[in-house]
Amino acid sequence: MRNVLEYLEHSAEKYPEKEAVADMANSCSYKELLQNSKRIGSSLTAASAPKTPVIVLMDKGVEALTAFMGIVYAGCFYILINPEQPLLRIQQILKVSGADCIITLNGTGSVPKELSFTGKVLDYYELLKGDIEEEKLQLIRDLSQDIDPLYCNFTSGSTGVPKGVLVSHRSVIDFMEYFPDLFHITAGDIIGNQAPFDFDVSVKDIYSTLKVGATMVIIPKRLFSIPMQLLDYICEHKVTTLIWAVSALCMITQLKGLTYKVPVTVNKILFSGEAMPIKHLKIWQKYLPEASYVNLYGPTEITCNCTYYRISREFELDETLPIGKAFPNEKVFLLDENNALITEEDITGELCVSGTALALGYYNNTEQTQKAFVQNPLNPHYLEPVYRTGDLAFYNKDGDLCFAGRKDFQIKHMGHRIELEEIELIINSYPDIQRACCVFDTRKNRITAFYVGNMEGRQIQGKMQESLPVYMIPSVFSSLPELPITANGKIDRKKLLELCGGK
Template sequence: MIQNILCYLEESEKAYPDKPAFSDEHTRLTYKELLSLSRRIGSFLGRKTGPRRPIPVMTEKNAYTLGAFMGIVHAGCFYIYLDAGQPSERLNRILNTLQADIMIADSPSLKAAGAISFAGEILDMGMLLSLGSDAEDPLLLASIRGQAMDTDPLYGIFTSGSTGTPKGVVVGHRSVIDFMEHFTEMFHITSGDVIGNQAPFDFDVSVKDIYSTLKTGASMEIIPKRLFSIPTGLLDYLCDKKITTAIWAVSALCIITTLNGFTYRVPEHLDKVLFSGEVMPVKHLNTWRSYLPDAMFVNLYGPTEITCNCTYHVVDRDFEPGSHIPIGLPFPNEKVFLLDGDDRLITGPGICGELCVSGTALALGYYRDREKTAAAFVQNPLNQDYPETIYRTGDMAYYGEDGLLYYHARRDFQIKHMGHRIELGEIEAALETVSGVGRAVCIFLEEKNKIAAFYEGEADKKMIAAGLEHLLPRYMFPNRYVNLPALPLTKNGKVDRQALRRLYG
């Protein structure tokens, strides 16, 4: 039984020592080089700090960063990637929460981060990369490994907190192992694949890229961030690197279709497209499938707190504009169910409830925050017989007549407007059926009591109103329409609703 994620790296190194594991625009690490580098870094870190301690990493996104991650795991610790482009105030809050002994950083990132305060020791990434073979300490590494447990933390990811303080989700080895054992098999990821990494390393979509690669002996190409604003360059990269697998945020896929990228070039090696993070617009999905008719397309759903994803749906048909793509069925190692407002189980079709998850893929909780952990990771109210922790996602979903799960909306995306309870997601879905509208996002401007619609496309207000006439009651019509060349995105590739509120509210 696999108890440590390093088993994936070691087995792949035995099978494919000279094969590229992780590559970026400038660097390539073979499996042999990756294992050697990570063992040297792990030995160095193991002399600096104790096991199960957090080690933040603030470096440029490249192959060497992944070597540092594996080095941290060799030291029996867990890694947290920090994006130096984030506001220094947020970085300081994260560092204050972690109370780490050491941090790994490089000079460009420290300069970009600005006024960060860290009381521990900052280790230069360049110094770690220069460690010689004599830095490796097999006895120390064996001792650390001997004390390791599969419930030990593997990584931490900080998500937004409603109070303004980021929440550090901590995920253990067992959760990732149990997820990956099913994920790679179900979606036919093998040693023959080249995975094109889009997601930032502080976004859990990247976890699927990294550990699918290590488990199967595949290769992972880190796609330069700048290419996601240059569709022709992005398509050239996908074709030239012969990318077979894209596990991307929805907005990254929509960049190509919004700008008609496929009329320039089609990445014919791409045979697996897995998307998550937001609702995939039907128009964009249908366009992707029309250009890659033989590829597998999978809609994935799940928050960071349940280790990447808890449900999936393999797309097997085109969808009509305005229809909903299922989030599908639970992964084999997870129990997914719906609870109504009185914590009663929902089993029938068409009834919305909060989506809840239990199983080995649950995160360990929020780092150094017992209160928030206790509020989100709770006893299953349906089980009065023994302890069973569930995670309450805050997402509303329902079963279709086909028995599949469908995402409805965030609990907090429901508004009250003109005396009516309205789901903003329903307006967005209707907008995206209108001719001349690409993607659309709605926000509620509470202080003005108005619904604002932001959209891409050439349609004007009159065209949109005419298109909505037979889709929505008048009280659900947006009060304001803002046409944008492109919707603003967060660093994780999701639509940045807060930016819309700040700029146009």
Template sequence: MVKSVLEYLENSAARFPDKKAVADDKSSMTYSELVNNARNIAAGLLPYTERRQAVPVYMDKSCHTLALFMGAVMAGCFYVCLDPSQPAERINMILETLEAKLMVVDEKSAKKQAKLGFDGHVLNIDELMTHEVTEEENEKLAQIRSEALDIDPLYSIFTSGSTGVPKGVIVNHRSVIDFIDCFTDTFNISENDIIGNQAPFDFDVSVKDIYSTLKCGATIQIIPKQLFSFPTKLLDYLDDNNVTTLVWAVSALCIVTTLNGFEYKVPSKINKVIFSGEVMPIKHLNLWRKAYPDAMFVNVYGPTEITCNCTYYIVDREYELDETLPMGKAFPNERVFLLDDDDNIITESQPGTTGEICVSGTAVTMGYYNNPEKTDAAFVQNPLNNKYNEIIYRTGDLGYYNNDGLMCFSSRKDFQIKHMGHRIELGEIDMAINAVDDVVRACCIFHQDANKILGFYEGAADKKTITHVLMQKLPKFMIPQEFIQVESMPITKNGKIDRKLLLENYIGGENA
């Protein structure tokens, strides 16, 4: 029985020691190099860590980042990737939630780190990788490994929080192994694949890239972020590196087709395109399928809280522009079902009836790190089962069955949205705007048809000031695309802001 993702790495290293495991635009590592670098890092971390503690990784994704992830795991810890481009205030909130005692930086991120005010140990990745492992450290690492459990935390990914504090989903080895075994088998990922990594390493789409690679002895080719602004260079990069597999956010795929990239080049080796994060526009899907008529196209769905994805649909026919692409069926060893407002099950025999998407199975994660209140609200006892403990995750997403018995996504149940591939709590943006001087009250709404976040506010603040303040507090993808000043917020009969009326007035007014 596999109980640690390190077994993926070690088994592949034994089979393919000299094969390229990971590459970026500047460097690469073979499997044997990745194992050795990870061991050096693990030994270097030992004086600063205890088992099952967080190792914050404050650096851009690279070959070194992946080695650091594996090193943190070898040291008996879990890793948390922090994006250096995000505001210091947000990073500090994450570090506080983790009660972090150390963090690891590279040369590029060290200057930004110095401005965080972090008072723990700051370690340099280059120094850790060149650490010479002693016999005593080897014995310590072996002891840590022998006492490891498959429920030990592997990583944490922080998502947006409605109270203004990001929530850290904590995921263990067992959940990742359970999911990746199914994922690679279902989509025929093998040692022959080169996976073109698009997703940031602090985004759960990258988990599929990393662990599919390590399990199968494939290669992960990290694509420079800037190439997604230049489709011709992006397509050249895919072709030059013989990329076979894309596990990308929908928005990334749409960049290529929006800018007519395939008129320039169709990279020759791509045979699998797996997409998630948002509903794939049929117009763009059809353009990709036209470019790759023999490739496998897969729509996958699922939040970070259930280890990447819980449903999949292999596209097997042409879809018309007004058709809905299904979410499909559950991955093996996961149960995905719909509950109505009274917690009654909705079945395939009730097509079109909407309910909340709920998930049960080993892939359900361990909740939110250091946040029992939010954990208890979302990770709950299955209301259909009163005989024994069965924790399910209530996604807050709404879905329904189509006439073919396949589940389809409808919308969000609350004010959490999917935008640009990210899950965002609109309440977190509300709080940030409300903190701006001369803003009386704020309310953000996602305009689904226009695919943009609208920021409504009362008060005398000007829009440039609001934008400037938000850039210091929030990631760019959370900043509203448009701000609308209102004289007063419309109120419902129970005293809440009437979001529906706000949006209707916007659509019906000059801004439509």
């Protein structure tokens, strides 16, 4: 197998009339998804060459997923951009990607004039009107390789420019060979999609669905601020599987949603993105005691996840929930500061990963790629790329890995990986700010910005909305006469954390 389209084709042959994907406004069967994807792919061949990026400028939905598959039929790779992102960030992604083709739901009317995009803007519905050109699609498939790029997801970058993580067909296929089977995801499941389509948690929803012939129900973003409507939606669609960010699960328990309604059909809850607070896990376990719970870990650069931990016992509030052991065909190990292997219990080191699941690197960013994807220092004999996650971890007494924070200033917040330096760069660019520093308060799970300057916190917050997504904007702004400095002249981040009550 060398192309993810084989998942779609197999399921369409086996379950042609079965509902493949549904959102609040639309749905389609496997047969319809296959045919519409081929139409889009056939139309795209006249507009974009294989192995080039095609932007999908729309919110998640049936149309976006169909566009993804159509782009893959054309031999290209997809980049989802949510239109609600700030214009500056959209401009940055367009520039890094170098894409000259955008698919929207309303042609040029969906592309803000401020973007000054000079490439081709294609209307989704117009693409659907084209004929399926089987010979052309087959020729593209015959020339394809499993190492061809499939998608590119943009994450925060420490230089102020987003980094595009490029992932191949082979990496997704390798991960999907194990993921659904390990957690008993079958054709009988209904997967409730929470994650945005530009966030790699959604990759597990999409390709698990297509591989096993399940149904994916796309849950609108707005429902995640209205727990009663969210639970109504899950129950109405008889969702069985939640592969969600921790913050989404905690939103329901924090607002006591399960006291309103329990989604009794849910039997699998898999979560990732940040540490799951034990008290919130306990609430879910109380209301759904028969469901299976799995803690997943892994950065975007290794295709979704590299470790998993099945929760098979009760945890105390002060215990650390392990991230567990490596997925099959992935090697996860710890290195100390001297690049020596750590195997002993309770010794912290940097978590490193090797295997087929590694991404192809950062698109159009050789320098950052070479920093993160390096030769395994333990192997001088042959080429073995590893991804240095920058995450710290240790082994517990059971031999399971446990997350122990970040090596640098990158954090995980609201399910997203964020470089604090990127936020600082924005604040420090304002004329009325002399100096700013951001810290992540792990106890309160919030970003705090400390600054020296003449702006009010509300002014800074409003200004930041012009260039950063909501999840990157600090919750607290604290003005200081000066920032504390360490003995070697650096900002004393430890002192700042003490000021905001963090650890």
